[in-house]
Amino acid sequence: MSGAVRRVTAPSSPSTSDSSSSDDLSRHSSGGGGDTNGNAAKKHPSQPQHYTNPPQSNSNGQPDDNNKLSNNSGGLFSTRGRSVLCMSLSLAIHLGGYELSRAAVMALFTSDVLGFGHGGQGGLSALPMAVGCVSPFSVALLWFYAKTLDSGGPSYALRTHTLICAGTQIVSGWILGAFDQYLHMDATQASLAGWPFSKVKAWSQSLLFLLFMFQNGYVLLLYNQHWAFISSVLTPGEGARFFAPIAGLGSIVSTLTAGFVSVLVDRFGLIGLLHMAGASYIVSALLADVAFGIAIIGGFEPRGKADKHGENAMTISATKSKGAYTPMNRPTQVASSTMPCYKKGNIFEQAYALFQRVPVLGALFLEVIVSQCLSSLVNFIYLYKLKSAITDDAMRAGWSGYFYAWINGVSGVFQFFAIPILLKHCEAHRLWIFMPALMLCCTIFTFATFRSSGLFGTSASFFAMKTMEYSLRGTANEMLYVSLDYESRYLGKKVISLIAGKFGKSAMAVALSLVMVAYGDRSDIIWYLLATATVFTLLWLISAVRLHSLIEASK
Secondary structure, three states, X not given: OOXXXXXXXXXXXXXXXXXXXXXXHHHOOOXXXXXXXXXXXXXXXXXXXXXXXXXXXXXXXXXXXXXOOOOOOOHHHOHHHHHHHHHHHHHHHHHHHHHHHHHHHHHHHOOOOOOOOOOOOOOOOOXXXXXXXXHHHHHHHHHHHHHHHXXXXXXXXXXXXXXXXXXXXXXXXXXXXXXXXXXXXXXXXHHHHOOOOOOHHHHHXXXXXXXXXXXXXXXXXXXXXXXXXXXXXXXXXXXXXXXXXXXXXXXXXXXXXXHOHHHHHHHHHHHHHHXXXXXXXXXXXXXXXXXXXXXXXXXOOEOOOOOOOOOOOOOEOOOOXXXXXXXXXXXXXXXXXXXXXXXXXXXHHHHHHHHHHOHHHHHHHHHHHHHHHHHHHHHXXXXXXXXXXXXXXXXXXXXXXXXXXXXXXXXXXXXXXXXXXXXXXXXXXXXXXXXXXXXXXXXXXXXXXXXXXXXXXXXHHHHHHHHHHHXXXXXXXXXXXXXXXXXXXXXXXXXXXXXXXXXXXXXXXXXXXXXXXXXXXXXXXXXXXXXXXXXXXXXXXXXXXXXXXXXXXXX
């Protein structure tokens, strides 16, 4: 079947890593195939790229050490190694900035001064509504992303969206700081200040509402753009070896950043966290540009748009330079009449055609919707208990920072130690069954002990969910996407992360809004929420079994 998932297993040695599934390495190296002189072959515009040729060989018939990522002599100092390292650092700094932004936005959103809080559990009534609005915002964001990707390719799209995110954090922090200063003035000072807004808190609430949507809509977009580049440069065999450590690097930075949130809040305040988050995004954009620059020099830059030389829109660009890969033979040809043209129609028509061609993506789309419904529910349960237990904004931000530091720390242990060992003994797609099975144990435990446990006990399900999202799910996703073609990695990934993910969260948010309006005052509301979480965990397990079966059938 065209677009089927290729079998990906963890290599047992560096030599295995270089030889297993080496077709992706050639796909990443040139403008889509051709003869041994690097001349691009003419192909149908909608044809997916599946290459079966090995990495470029030297005169002795061995892979060229200049581009061999996992060799003993080159390693991270090879062309591709340096490119992947720069993008991995960019991803890690982006995640660190997100930890700062998340802690600040959530504390300010539920704040009694600038946000929607009014003591006790105040602020949570507006939270499901904000989460529900993330989905339509993500649709608009996906349309904008598609335009930038078509306009300038992955490098331009990542730079543009990262800098937009950075600017929004910095400008929003400056405005909220001015609002906070005004709200702490007395009546005489306020009249002398001559503010044009008579209801400053209403304006700050509106800004925080928009900032919450913006932050939650952009985090997955930027995260997946980093991973799309990494999975385009690495082969499936190399991915089995390096994806977990790369994700672990992000967990280390996130853990350290989240652990210092309380210290940073004491010194710079919640507004200062937004400014530092914006600065982190700028550094991330610079490192990503360096990674793409190395890829251009090395001849393996991912491209999604025909360049000025008229090369295919679905290819990886070829740059004739020292160390660039040269394809050894042509890609497997697919009859053009059987392939849809993905450049026709809007992005939703393109995504539908892609899901028809690659059924695994359709099953993943459904699995993500169900899992994100559950994620939104356990997140709300966590925030419900957190707001009722800790009413002070700064203390709540600090506690949340420590909580996420533990999540990131445990995720790092998984990424550096557990996952590499696990992938040596079983195939990556087994993780799709393991995650909901583990979550089912956690939700049952939380449901059985919530009356006698405190904040930590009630947050167990959320802790498990976020830990898996940061470690197991990330690895399982990338091991799946790396075995697919360019269109699946760039278009399919964005549609699934931004549409399926946000739709699941938004659907649950709407339901939670209705439930809180009708039954929010009931003392046993937590019991019903935890029971619902258990049901959705079972649904997640069912959808994961279907996805697992399709991956097995696609081998």
